[in-house]
Amino acid sequence: MKLKPVDSKRSARLADSDARVKNLGMSENEVEDATRDEVAKISELQRVFYADARFALLIVLQGRDAAGKDGTIRKVFTAVNPQGCTVTSFKAPTDAELAQDYLWRIHLHIPPRGMIGIFNRSHYEDVIVPRVHDLLTKRELEDRYDQINAFEKMLAQNNVVILKFLLHISRREQRERLQERVDDPTKNWKFRLGDLEDRSRWNAFTKAYHVVLTKTSTRWAPWYVVPADDKRNARLIVSQTIVDALSSLKIAYPKVDAARRRELRAIRRLLK
Secondary structure (H helix, E strand, C coil): CCCCCCCCCCCCCCCHHHHCCCCCCCCHHHHHHHHHHHHHHHHHHHHHHHHHCCCEEEEEEEECCCCCHHHHHHHHCCCCCHHHEEEEECCCCCHHHHCCCCCHHHHCCCCCCCCEEEEECCCCHHHHHHHHCCCCCHHHHHHHHHHHHHHHHHHHHCCEEEEEEEEECCHHHHHHHHHHHHHCHHHHHHCCHHHHHHHHCHHHHHHHHHHHHHHHCCCCCCEEEEECCCHHHHHHHHHHHHHHHHHCCCCCCCCCCHHHHHHHHHHHHHHC
16 A cells, blocks of 8 residues: 555545555455565665765654554664664653753754654644644644744755654554553553543544644655554555655665775785
């Protein structure tokens, strides 16, 4: 399944029925095999990406509680060289961060060229949560959408490739995953009472996500809505999208100039 970026209100579909892939035509084993193939491609491309060092790749993962962000990171980037990849999880801002503009802490973690940076939640918390809890005026929210678009455009103009994924799960699927966190002792640590409070505001969060998708999905930083009720399919879809993005960059290992070739010839003679 190839995702298309959100480009209109109509394409930002967030009904419960949109959280599951329909008629994928693949068994669970086939999905697992296909994902392994895509993960292997990401690993190969990342080595060239790191050596090429002309671009940075920023991957933003957003989603409701228990949407599968952590699992997606573990599965999709399992074969990536840690030296060329960073993961940043954004929690509630600290007092020091609140003393700065809301994008300050985000900019600190933008990956340098040659690196892949993964955001587990992101600057989008600073428009989603305030909208749901009425912490900002409508004018302030509109300003932030514009500021985020301008910020991401600046990054893109400086060779940061941006891919934004909303892992979309249904209300029923979230309930089952939260129940598992309560029942499984190895997952108790993941559960927090705030998850239930957010769940009680389901419709408000849906509206907030819909606004974010339609106002901040741009040519230079597109949003992709990933049907995430089935974790296997979600991870395959994310990995395919990343492979397509990296493949489109026409990256290559750096060419050796004449001076370096002479140096290498001298080194070969010394190694004999």
